[in-house]
Structures are given as C-alpha cells and as structure tokens.
Amino acid sequence: MSGSHGQPFHSDNRFVMWLERRLPIISFVNDTLTTFPTPKNLNYWWAFGGILAFCLAVQIITGIVLAMHYAPNTLVAFDSVEHIMRDVNGGWLLRYVHMNGASMFFLAVYIHMFRGLYYGSYKEPREVLWILGCIIYVLMMATAFMGYLLPWGQMSFWGATVITNLFSAIPVVGTDVAQWLWGGYSVDNPTLNRFFSLHYLLPFAIAAVVVLHVWALHVPGNNNPLGIDVKGPQDTVPFHPYYTVKDMLAIVVFMILFAAIVFYAPNLLGEAANYTPADPLVTPAHIVPEWYFLPFYAILRAIPSKLGGVLMMGAAVLSLFLLPWLDTSSVRSGRFRPIFKQFFVLFVINAVILGVVGSQLPEGIWVPLGRICTAYYFIHLWIILPVLGLIEKPLPLPESISKAVLSGASPKGANAAPEKR
Amino acid sequence: MSAANAHSENPTRRDFIYVATTAFGAVGAAMAAWPLIAQMAPDRSALASGTTEVDLSKVAEGQSITVTWRGKPVFIRHRTATDIAAARSVELSKLPDPQDDAARTQKPEWLVVVGVCTHLGCIPNTQANYYGGSGWFCPCHGSQYDTSARIRQGPAPRNLDVPAYAFLSDTKIRIG
Numbered sequence: 001m002s003g004s005h006g007q008p009f010h011s012d013n014r015f016v017m018w019l020e021r022r023l024p025i026i027s028f029v030n031d032t033l034t035t036f037p038t039p040k041n042l043n044y045w046w047a048f049g050g051i052l053a054f055c056l057a058v059q060i061i062t063g064i065v066l067a068m069h070y071a072p073n074t075l076v077a078f079d080s081v082e083h084i085m086r087d088v089n090g091g092w093l094l095r096y097v098h099m100n101g102a103s104m105f106f107l108a109v110y111i112h113m114f115r116g117l118y119y120g121s122y123k124e125p126r127e128v129l130w131i132l133g134c135i136i137y138v139l140m141m142a143t144a145f146m147g148y149l150l151p152w153g154q155m156s157f158w159g160a161t162v163i164t165n166l167f168s169a170i171p172v173v174g175t176d177v178a179q180w181l182w183g184g185y186s187v188d189n190p191t192l193n194r195f196f197s198l199h200y201l202l203p204f205a206i207a208a209v210v211v212l213h214v215w216a217l218h219v220p221g222n223n224n225p226l227g228i229d230v231k232g233p234q235d236t237v238p239f240h241p242y243y244t245v246k247d248m249l250a251i252v253v254f255m256i257l258f259a260a261i262v263f264y265a266p267n268l269l270g271e272a273a274n275y276t277p278a279d280p281l282v283t284p285a286h287i288v289p290e291w292y293f294l295p296f297y298a299i300l301r302a303i304p305s306k307l308g309g310v311l312m313m314g315a316a317v318l319s320l321f322l323l324p325w326l327d328t329s330s331v332r333s334g335r336f337r338p339i340f341k342q343f344f345v346l347f348v349i350n351a352v353i354l355g356v357v358g359s360q361l362p363e364g365i366w367v368p369l370g371r372i373c374t375a376y377y378f379i380h381l382w383i384i385l386p387v388l389g390l391i392e393k394p395l396p397l398p399e400s401i402s403k404a405v406l407s408g409a410s411p412k413g414a415n416a417a418p419e420k421r
Numbered sequence: 422m423s424a425a426n427a428h429s430e431n432p433t434r435r436d437f438i439y440v441a442t443t444a445f446g447a448v449g450a451a452m453a454a455w456p457l458i459a460q461m462a463p464d465r466s467a468l469a470s471g472t473t474e475v476d477l478s479k480v481a482e483g484q485s486i487t488v489t490w491r492g493k494p495v496f497i498r499h500r501t502a503t504d505i506a507a508a509r510s511v512e513l514s515k516l517p518d519p520q521d522d523a524a525r526t527q528k529p530e531w532l533v534v535v536g537v538c539t540h541l542g543c544i545p546n547t548q549a550n551y552y553g554g555s556g557w558f559c560p561c562h563g564s565q566y567d568t569s570a571r572i573r574q575g576p577a578p579r580n581l582d583v584p585a586y587a588f589l590s591d592t593k594i595r596i597g
C-alpha cells in the first residue's frame with residue numbers, strides 16, 4: 001500500500017527503522033491512518049466508517065466482559081442475565097451498552113450503506129469494497145441474531161425458532177438442516193450453546209473482513225460527494241489530522257445519542273416480552289424481530305408461500321451484492337442524476353415503510369402494503385436502476401474536486417463555475 | 422506442472438503424483454471435517470426422547486389439552502359434533518394441502534396433532550368460531566388452521582402434522 005501515495009516512509013527513530021526492515025508495520029499504519037490522501041470534500045456522511053469501527057470495538061469489549069458473568073445453559077441463562085443486571089458491579093451498564101450498541105451499530109451501518117447508494121460508492125472501481133461491506137453486513141446480522149437468543153427470553157426463543165425454521169423451507173433436506181442447526185427437534189440447550197460459541201467468534205470474523213474492507217478502500221481511495229475521481233494532490237488532504245478530527249467529532253456526537261439511549265431509555269428498542277423467560281409451549285401473541293430486521297421480515301411475510309417468502313428475503317439481501325452491475329449509470333454521485341435522486345428518496349421511504357409493516361400484525365391494510373413495498377424494493381433494484389442508467393441525462397460533472405470546492409460546492413455552482421473562470 | 426512437462430521424459434507420472442496428493446489431501450480434510458460437522462446433529466439424548474402417555478378421561482367434549490412430546494407441544498382436542506361436521510363437509514379440492522379428516526384421526530372425536538405451525542414453527546392459538554368450529558390461528562405470520570388442523574389460509578405449506586400415536590385403551594393414548 002505504501003509507495004503509491006506520497007513519500008516513502010521514513011523515521012528518525014532507529015528502533016522504528018530496525019523494525020521496518022523486518023516487519024513494515026509502522027509504515028503500514030502510517031500510510032493507512034495518517035498520510036492516506038483523502039478527497040478534501042468529504043461531508044459528514046463519510047464519518048460513519050469511523051463510527052462503525054467504534055461500534056465494533058464497543059461490542060467486542062463489552063461482550064467479552066459480559067461473557068465473564070453469563071452462563072449459556074437453558075436452566076440458568078435467563079437468571080445469569082438478571083444476575084448481571086442486579087448483582088454484578090456496573091453490570092446493568094455493560095449490558096445496556098451491549099444491547100443498545102447493536103442497535104447503534106445497525107443505525108450506523110444503514111446510514112453508511114445509504115450513503116454508498118446515493119453517492120454511487122459501489123461503482124467501478126469499488127465493487128470489491130462494496131461486496132466486502134455486504135459480507136460484513138450479513139455477518140453482522142448473523143451475529144446480532146445469535147446474540148439475541150442468549151438472554152433466553154420469550155422473544156429470544158421465538159425469534160430464533162422462526163428464523164432457524166427458515167431453513168426447513170429448503171426442499172428435501174430442509175428438516176434435516178434445521179435439526180442439525182438446533183442439535184435436536186427444536187431450539188433448546190444445544191442451540192443456545194452453539195449460538196453462544198458462534199456469537200463470540202463472529203465479531204472477530206467481522207474484524208478480519210473490516211481489514212479487507214479498508215484494504216480494498218485504500219487501493220482506489222475514497223469516493224466523495226461529487227463522485228468524480230481524484231485528479232492529483234490538489235484534490236486531497238492527508239487523513240490525519242483532517243479526517244481524524246472530523247471523524248472524532250462525529251463519534252462524540254454519536255456517543256451523545258448512544259449515551260442518551262443507554263441512560264434514559266435503555267429498553268426503548270427492546271421488547272417487554274424478553275423479560276419473560278423462554279417458554280417453548282407458548283408463543284407470544286405478537287412476535288417481532290429487532291427493529292433492524294423488520295424490512296426483511298416484512299418481505300418474508302409479504303409472500304404467501306413458505307419457500308417463496310424465504311427465497312424473496314434471501315434475494316433482497318443478495319440483490320445488494322449485485323448493485324455494482326444493476327446500476328448501469330457511469331455517473332457516481334446522485335447530485336448529478338436528477339431522476340435517480342428522486343427514486344433514491346422513494347427507495348429510502350419504501351425501506352422505512354417496510355420496517356413499519358414488519359412491526360405490525362399481518363392483517364388488514366398491512367398485508368397489501370407489505371406486498372406493494374416488497375414489489376417496489378425489487379423493482380427499484382432490478383428495473384429502475386438498470387433502465388435509468390440508460391435513459392437519464394446526467395448534469396455536467398465538475399472538472400475536478402478542487403475547482404468545485406473553491407467555487408463553493410453546491411451542485412449548480414459546481415457545474416456553472418468552471419466556465420466562468 | 423509445466424516445469425515437469427518441460428524436462429521429464431515421463432510427464433504423466435509427475436502429474437499423477439500431483440493429482441493423487443491433492444486428492445488424498447482433500448479426502449483427508451473432508452474426513453477430518455466430518456466429526457466437526459456431525460457433532461452438531463441431534464445427539465443420543467435428543468434422539469432418545471421416547472414416548473408420552475396421555476390420559477384422556479379428564480378432557481371433556483369441546484376441551485383441548487397440550488402435552489409435550491420430544492420437547493414440542495402436541496394438541497389433543499376432544500372435538501364436538503359441529504367441529505367434526507365442519508371438518509368432513511369441506512370439499513377437499515378447496516384445501517391447500519388436501520387431506521381427508523378421516524385420514525387425520527383414528528377416532529373422529531379425538532384430534533391429535535403436533536402443535537407447531539408448519540410455516541416457521543410458532544405455536545398456533547385456539548380460535549373459537551373458526552371454519553365452522555374450533556380452529557387455530559398462528560400469531561406469527563397469520564396461518565389459519567381449521568377444525569381438522571388443516572391449513573386454510575396463510576403462508577404455512579402443510580397441515581399440522583399428525584404424530585404416530587396409538588389408543589392403549591378408550592381413554593389413554595401413547596404418542597411416539
């Protein structure tokens with residue numbers, strides 16, 4: 001990674017140079033976090049990468065200490081969580097941070113992903129970067145899903161039952177696959193044990209993919225709000241101190257929101273039913289997954305067939321992986337795509353409505369609404385994006401980042417300015 | 422392999438060793454992975470979940486009880502004449518999973534089914550005045566089951582399963 005940007009690494013410290021010749025790790029960190037040339041026009045939507053790294057660290061640290069007090073056995077799991085809440089010093093805080101930390105993590109990843117959707121960050125040459133991000137997202141969902149079983153409350157149990165039963169929709173081998181996942185005939189002690197084991201493991205797998213993600217970011221470099229390529233050093237600033245400071249400010253603001261939820265409304269996003277121990281003989285009247293799964297849950301329920309619902313839900317996630325090839329427009333940033341911009345807003349609204357539909361009982365207006373929104377989700381990705389790229393006439397792109405920045409970066413200013421100079 | 426081809430008078434022999442070594446390694450890795458995968462399948466104690474005997478004498482007509490078998494609920498319903506009539510009068514061609522009520526019961530007044538929704542495994546709730554009698558509604562995604570616990574509407578693909586059971590006497594059954 002070195003070499004390609006700026007000066008080769010040098011230090012006056014003799015130990016650093018001794019180490020460099022044996023393991024060039026200091027220059028690697030330096031190139032990644034300090035001198036890395038970053039477009040000078042990144043806005044605050046770009047701060048969410050740093051926020052996500054913060055979230056992952058929070059989940060791993062609080063998770064490891066919670067595991068020192070938690071017991072993954074159906075007989076005591078629920079009580080051990082209550083023990084953490086009542087007896088362990090500061091245990092309530094650790095648990096509330098970890099519990100709400102998952103929601104904050106998903107909030108950040110959704111903003112991060114919608115940022116990528118709007119500014120076309122998935123397009124050539126960042127396809128692999130995007131796919132690695134999607135892999136992280138899938139791993140996050142798996143981790144959060146398995147973590148939710150651990151407190152062994154009613155929602156834990158029934159959420160896990162419903163989702164593991166998705167596998168039983170696979171023709172022929174489905175039931176065997178589901179029983180293999182459970183280690184029995186239903187969600188039970190073997191399931192809890194293995195979920196705990198994997199819930200501990202997966203965040204480290206995420207960390208590994210994040211390394212690949214950042215590596216793949218550093219080959220083409222960051223995209224930016226204008227979506228045009230960096231033309232030379234006049235378009236960039238070093239990552240440190242410019243973006244370290246900007247990201248830090250964003251993280252502090254994010255932490256304020258995080259703290260407000262943890263201290264004033266720690267159960268806002270939770271379900272009361274999860275404070276009732278799991279009962280395999282009683283399904284709660286209304287089971288809902290965690291908020292960050294609701295849009296996919298709505299898609300699952302929109303299809304009146306078991307296998308069909310499961311396939312559509314899988315397709316909804318997998319379609320994201322294909323985005324670099326579904327979007328045929330070569331203009332990255334939505335700023336210069338007047339029609340795309342409007343469809344993007346529709347897509348965001350549609351995703352939010354799907355989330356609301358997923359939280360409601362499947363009756364009345366919610367059934368047709370869920371179907372319409374599911375259809376629109378796929379129409380956007382598979383029809384509108386490919387067709388739009390062919391018929392839309394994009395606005396003229398600014399000549400370079402530095403010209404646009406100096407002429408006061410509004411989209412109209414950006415394309416008007418170069419001619420005036 | 423190209424190096425071997427370049428100077429060897431018998432290139433296929435070197436190729437054979439490569440292929441054989443790789444194949445041996447692959448088979449070895451697969452065999453080593455096998456116990457790691459197999460350990461996750463239901464173990465002996467789960468398999469030995471056995472049978473459950475139920476005394477039916479206390480279940481009055483129109484009542485249902487839920488018993489556990491293999492860690493799952495089993496619904497036993499003492500059906501009323503209206504339940505039975507509703508179950509037997511429906512046209513089979515109208516059902517998503519056509520099955521005759523007589524084939525789902527050993528004695529018409531006793532319905533014994535595994536109480537696990539065939540959609541994604543939730544436990545349906547009893548509903549009065551449902552499909553001409555007493556049926557079930559699954560709260561999770563809205564599957565509706567009739568008085569014979571057959572799927573009528575919703576995402577569930579199959580009727581509730583009928584477990585293997587036998588009448589030991591007029592008032593006692595053994596499930597499993």
Ligand code: HEM
Pocket residue numbers: 045046047048049050052053056109112113116119121122126129130132133134135136137206210213214217221222223224
């Ligand atoms: C644990 C989760 C994740 C972490 C820690 C993470 C971290 C980062 C960081 C540090 C950056 C560079 C700065 C920035 O643009 O904000 C970045 C960029 C990027 N990420 Fe992620 N990311 C995560 C998940 C995802 C997901 C789920 C996706 C989408 C599917 C994604 C897509 C991208 C893309 C396309 C870029 C390049 C954006 C650009 O520079 O315009 N990331 N990520």
Ligand code: FES
Pocket residue numbers: 538539540541542543559560561562563564575576577
């Ligand atoms: S689990 Fe019963 S309808 Fe989905």
